[in-house]
Amino acid sequence: MSSQPYYWTDPMKGEFEVEIESILEANGHCYVRINEQVSKPAGGGQAGDKGVLIIEKKEYGFIDTILLDENTVFVMKNSPSRKGKALLKLDMSWRRAMMTNHTAEHIFVGSMKKKYPELKLGWIWVDGVHGTVVLEGKVIPLEEILDTETEVNRLIHDEIGVTTIVVQAAEVDESVRAREGVTSKNDAIRLVNVGKFDSSACSGIHVTNTREIRAFKITDVKAQEGNTHIEFVTGEIAVANLVEIYNIALTRKYSYPYEIEQLGAILDKSKTLQLSYEEAVEKILQLMKEGPNKVQLDTVTFWYEYLPGFEISTLRHLIKELKLQEPSVTLFLTTGKKTNIVLWTKGMPKDAAFYIIDIVENLGGRGGGSADAYTGGFTDVENPQELFLMIVERVRKKILE
Ligand SMILES: [Zn+2]
Incomplete structure (x- = not known):
């Protein structure tokens, strides 16, 4: 990459003057290329930015950003009226959630790798709603994953600074987590450091302090062909999720009745009753x-x-x-x-x-x-x-x- 994309240094800036270079319609979508590297394209397991282009006070929404021949291209449903100057407004709640989900993924995977150095990071996906990680080479017990969840939340609570630095590939040692071949394919490598806890090679977007993640919640764990598939959410989505689940229990507490701490025992009893009923x-x-x-x-x-x-x-x-x-x-x-x-x-x-x-x-x-x-x-x-x-x-x- 000739110059660093804007979102590497200031991921919280959401408005830019941009120049529309070309507009192409194909497959029921419209592909709009801009000159500036200000919107993050999908790639490296992260979704692309979403947002709107504003031309003469009219808004044209885009549902994804992709990289085509090193150019930033918006995927749009409706074609903008013309090329030339436009105001770009990114969907910052989507981007912020990508940043918190993705940084949480760094911490979670880093923590799992400390426990199981033989683990390989398989497929990952992070967007503005949730994150998915596949850890290859082991079916990890649920208790172990939930312990790691607690550790991630502790690191969030500890308000650790997240910094990025571009270094020469030759300077990268084994303490850095990097996908196979990353250090041999590139001259310069961007390192993302979560304090002293984790260092990994990554070109995605991250928060600048773990406190911005607010909360990390595992939502699903599956064993698949000897690997472990994990789903999670962070930030306000994690909080909303926890509140929703808690309230499902709370609204039944008085009519059942039972104490919240007994919820596990209630579910066990319900399973016994179901089997007995059958x-x-x-x-x-x-x-x-x-x-x-x-x-x-x-x-x-x-x-x-x-x-x-x-x-x-x-x-x-x-x-x-x-x-x-x-x-x-x-x-x-x-x-x-x-x-x-x-x-x-x-x-x-x-x-x-x-x-x-x-x-x-x-x-x-x-x-x-x-x-x-x-x-x-x-x-x-x-x-x-x-x-x-x-x-x-x-x-x-x-x-x-
Ligand atoms: Zn990253």
Whole structure:
């Protein structure tokens, strides 16, 4: 590049007198070339500037800036009325967000590279809304990424100066992050330094102090073919995002009701309930199609059901409503946060506990009961259905003893 683009030294200037050199219409768009290097073209993983050209008080918007044969070209929907002098007004909120997103990307990637030096920076994209980074060569655990998010926010809070300097490629050592081939392809290299924390070769636009980033928020993390794909936002978009998510929780706090700190537990519970609900629907369908699981063991009727998602109190209530045969043994197992088992007897020679207490204790559970009812429970059961079948088999043998 013959001279340095204006946005390298003063990225906060948003208005310029420019000279329109040519206007070309193609593919439903209009391409307008200007003489000055004042609008940042798309490239190096960063979007281009947006804004308007003003000619005789009429505004012509452009949706992107691109570089064509070293010239700055605006991509416009409507063709300006003529060539020559025009006033350029850049969309500064778009540019500022690009600056904060891009500088945050430097800090985040720099921080990840300190933890995992073998990581390679893959595809990146930063625009005036959000940023995307693909870190190649490792699937990084979410906790690790969120720890790095905290570190980025700490560096933002520390108000670190961000400086740029153009140096000879030969002066660039290994402490500088640079894409492969960058130092061999160019004579002069522009270094972007975030205090002493990170130094990288870059031709993009950056804030001058980390405080301008205000906030950094990871919004998505995905593992893709051994790489880690990360999405993030910064500045007022990050703040708006956090406020929105917080308020989704807050507006339900009083009607639910729950405490905000319990949100994680609420979501866990909701997942358990959802799974139990799906199992319960399956159970109801099975009961409708095949009827209850009842077998005759000599004179004794043995009824056993796997009932996911039921509360133990609901089962106790249910059993009072049921007209049980005599003699009979009824065994229900429920799942939820705990796995509970209930056994009722009617007209049997022994107490309810006799038929099940040893079985439950042998399988790691515990419980107790009265003459005709036994209640037991298990914690951390991985496969309650398998447990249930095991209990059914053993109770069946016990009844036949
Ligand atoms: Zn940069």
